[in-house]
Amino acid sequence: MPPPSPIVEFREVAKRFGDGPDVLADISFAAQPGDFVALIGPSGCGKSTLLRLIAGLSPVSEGTLTVAGRDPEQAAAELAFVFQDATLLPWLTVAGNVELPQRLRGVPAAARTAARHRALALTGLADRSDYLPRQLSGGQQMRVSLARALTLEPKLLLLDEPFGALDEMTRERLNEELLAIRAQQAWTAFFVTHSVAEAVFLANRVVVLSAGPGRLAEEFAVPLPYPRTADTRLTPAYQELVVRISRRLRSVAPAAVPA
Amino acid sequence: MPRPAAKILLPVLTGVLFLSLWYGVRAVMPPDLRFLLPAPEAIGRALLANGPELARATLNTTEGATLGFLLAVTVSVFAALGLSLSPLMRVSLYPYLMMLQLMPVVVVAPILVLWVGPGLKSVTVITFLICFFPLVVNTTQGLVSTDRQLVELFRLYRARRGQELRLLRIPAALPYFFTGLRIAATLAPIGALVGDYTAGSSAGNGGGLGFQAIIYSSQAKYPALFATAAITCGLGFVFVAGVLVLSRFALARWHEAPDRKDN
Ligand SMILES: Nc1ncnc2c1ncn2[C@@H]1O[C@H](COP(=O)(O)OP(=O)(O)O)[C@@H](O)[C@H]1O
Ligand SMILES: [Mg+2]
Numbered sequence: 001m002p003p004p005s006p007i008v009e010f011r012e013v014a015k016r017f018g019d020g021p022d023v024l025a026d027i028s029f030a031a032q033p034g035d036f037v038a039l040i041g042p043s044g045c046g047k048s049t050l051l052r053l054i055a056g057l058s059p060v061s062e063g064t065l066t067v068a069g070r071d072p073e074q075a076a077a078e079l080a081f082v083f084q085d086a087t088l089l090p091w092l093t094v095a096g097n098v099e100l101p102q103r104l105r106g107v108p109a110a111a112r113t114a115a116r117h118r119a120l121a122l123t124g125l126a127d128r129s130d131y132l133p134r135q136l137s138g139g140q141q142m143r144v145s146l147a148r149a150l151t152l153e154p155k156l157l158l159l160d161e162p163f164g165a166l167d168e169m170t171r172e173r174l175n176e177e178l179l180a181i182r183a184q185q186a187w188t189a190f191f192v193t194h195s196v197a198e199a200v201f202l203a204n205r206v207v208v209l210s211a212g213p214g215r216l217a218e219e220f221a222v223p224l225p226y227p228r229t230a231d232t233r234l235t236p237a238y239q240e241l242v243v244r245i246s247r248r249l250r251s252v253a254p255a256a257v258p259a
Numbered sequence: 260m261p262r263p264a265a266k267i268l269l270p271v272l273t274g275v276l277f278l279s280l281w282y283g284v285r286a287v288m289p290p291d292l293r294f295l296l297p298a299p300e301a302i303g304r305a306l307l308a309n310g311p312e313l314a315r316a317t318l319n320t321t322e323g324a325t326l327g328f329l330l331a332v333t334v335s336v337f338a339a340l341g342l343s344l345s346p347l348m349r350v351s352l353y354p355y356l357m358m359l360q361l362m363p364v365v366v367v368a369p370i371l372v373l374w375v376g377p378g379l380k381s382v383t384v385i386t387f388l389i390c391f392f393p394l395v396v397n398t399t400q401g402l403v404s405t406d407r408q409l410v411e412l413f414r415l416y417r418a419r420r421g422q423e424l425r426l427l428r429i430p431a432a433l434p435y436f437f438t439g440l441r442i443a444a445t446l447a448p449i450g451a452l453v454g455d456y457t458a459g460s461s462a463g464n465g466g467g468l469g470f471q472a473i474i475y476s477s478q479a480k481y482p483a484l485f486a487t488a489a490i491t492c493g494l495g496f497v498f499v500a501g502v503l504v505l506s507r508f509a510l511a512r513w514h515e516a517p518d519r520k521d522n
Contacts, residue, residue, distance in 0.1 A: 091512045101416045
């Protein structure tokens, strides 16, 4: 039985668009506060759709979904979203971009500035406030995007393949930084990724989805203790789990799994 | 990119070659046909001889072109905002905007003179008509082709409609707006000239460059006609250069800032 008051709870949720086929079916799942849930599955199996449901950007077709005990539409203030692309406004400086969500919510300038300083310090970009996005590398742009989400001090952080476009070294470093930030700001995370290694490194729960329609195929607990560091990747427990989950993923998507 | 020195030297060289060609063509022309291609210095003399007249005409044309251009910019911005809010309006109005663009101004000009009266008024209206379409189409396009993911971001953070317009759609549309503005800037002096050609004669204040062209051509004052053409080119250049400077300034954040990828 799941313990009481999950932060995200799916009950028998299905999702389709218009008269189309089910994109997601039979989704029942509860995330507890503090969980780091990695979602992994073949391309097109509905991972992004699942995050959009949680974010209240799209309604469920069947079943119920609650976020912090409420309808997702009403819970928007609790969550932040990091997209695969940095989605920065090119005409705003780093500072302007990071302050945007609070500006949209009418937070006074002084409080915005303070939150921006905190967030940029967490993501290691304190000295880049006046830069324009195009003057930053891809990894730095993603850090700005992350900082923008963190200014809201969300209870729930949704990340849709945020580091998918980055090279492996940058991605690994950002994964380590993400966990370090999480140690300071206790959000619950839903993290969509194509990389089993990334999923195992970050999450305490890895959920494998199958396609057509997307269903929860299997969930893996990751018993590795936090804090995790670069050395965690060298432990046998980590590597064993990566292999096991990769096998499972291959069984749900024989052709679609990258080596 | 060529070096700065080359960027100045090369056009100068082209100019020298062009002038040599000009004199060369004149030299091989039968003398009785040379009036068709006056020597550059003859054009210069005509410019000076007709100075006051041409200055007045230039001022009149510039006034009409500027007023029509500014009117088109203002109206098109509001029209584009309206069109961007409603796909229904876009579908209903686009064919007619298209017809407005395809309408031959030279044919419609006499009608406009009847409607709004001669002189500056019809020159302004004709300039407006010729500038309006590229402005409204480009600006509308810019307002509706905002990056879908950025729109989603604004929705996610529950931005109000006005915030989305002010903080996202309008700044995102600026490059499109300036594309329209550049096109309109090349068209404005032409529009004013066409208007003036039809409607400038009875303006009372002596008409503009188009009217002057009619007079010089009827009087067979060909060097003065060439001088009028040169001034028209210069006027177009000033318009386009003005808009380019403005757009470089406004779009500095998109294109101009130095790269600082130094991490
Ligand atoms: N707005 C939409 N309208 C119609 N179909 C959609 C929409 N969004 C996603 N889909 C469909 O839902 C399926 C899952 O998409 P998505 O959630 O993006 O998959 P993933 O992120 O796992 O790659 C795809 O078949 C996609 O075409
Ligand atoms: Mg996706």
